[in-house]
Amino acid sequence: MSPIISVSNLTKSYASGFQALKGVDLDVRRGEIFALLGPNGAGKTTLISIICGIVNRTSGDITVDGHDILKDYRKARSLIGLVPQELTTDAFESVWATVSFTRGLFGKAPDPAYLEKVLRTLSLWDKRDEKIMALSGGMKRRLLIAKALSHEPKILFLDEPTAGVDVELRRDMWQMVRGLKDSGVTIILTTHYIEEAEEMADRVGVISEGHIILVEDKAELMRKLGRKEMRLQLRNPLSEIPRSLDNYDLAISDDGNTLIYSYDTQAERTGITRLLKDLDAAEIRFGDLDTRQSSLEEIFVSLVRNGK
Ligand SMILES: Nc1ncnc2c1ncn2[C@@H]1O[C@H](COP(=O)(O)OP(=O)(O)OP(=O)(O)O)[C@@H](O)[C@H]1O
16 A cells, blocks of 8 residues: 655755754555654654645655645645644634634535534533633643544644643543544654553654654564563672673662563573573572563663664
8 A cells, every 4th residue: 555645855954054854764654653753853843844834845755645745735735634732723712613714724614513523532522612711731732633633634643742741631642543543544643752652653763863763663663672671589689790690681780689681572592591590500599580571762762872
């Protein structure tokens, strides 16, 4: 299937001369949730603003569902809903007027039943006659999403959708985004919260200093780069690791009570059986043992560090 968004060799230099994007290639697949991760200033907002036609590119090509975003701007833009980081709507408008107006801006015929469905999904139906200024922060965020959906886009961009949102609302928003995916909308989200990507994304792209340094299936990424740790609670504290165990990637906790063994999840052998034998030979006894897998956060931090 052809990608729904295709970006090739995209560059962006701002008027200041700063080069925010340095030759970005990216395909977004139809119907997926794609998470774009990157540290502050990496170029995430620049990239999505260019795809959405808010910022001009310097060079490169972008198509949205086959439509060139410059030559065929109106068509390309009509397929996209953008949820920006901040609300820019008139505070004196009502919720209903805002979503109706936005739909009209895209030249779509009125469809109160559709807008009602959107507002109900976002738990804003009861607030439809409220003025925006009377909404809570969480409701305002949901209104941004309702606005972005008002013209029935096929693609939804969410720029930091849950920044500064409490845990409960974050979970609600995740659920809502999953529901949108189920209804066939392709979703691209930028986020600082690795947990969000870990929870939601089908694929993850990492951007650093204007380069896409990696695009991968989330599950594959975690399998490939993930490391596991086995933690052994020692019966007697250790101050140093015996020489006989030099071949293992071992560390001791600060208090000396835990021995930590790191191993590759992809390696054919974990080395655990051999390690346990060698520990026995070195007369190191332990009580409890547990394992943990590295998180996407740890993977991300090491990627960005190495990608520089
Ligand atoms: N209008 C502008 N003029 C000059 N430089 C800009 C402009 N907008 C953004 N930049 C610079 O481009 C770089 C990328 O910014 P961008 O907002 O795309 O990053 P980001 O990855 O979205 O960051 P954040 O996570 O902090 O939102 C930054 O160094 C920023 O300072």
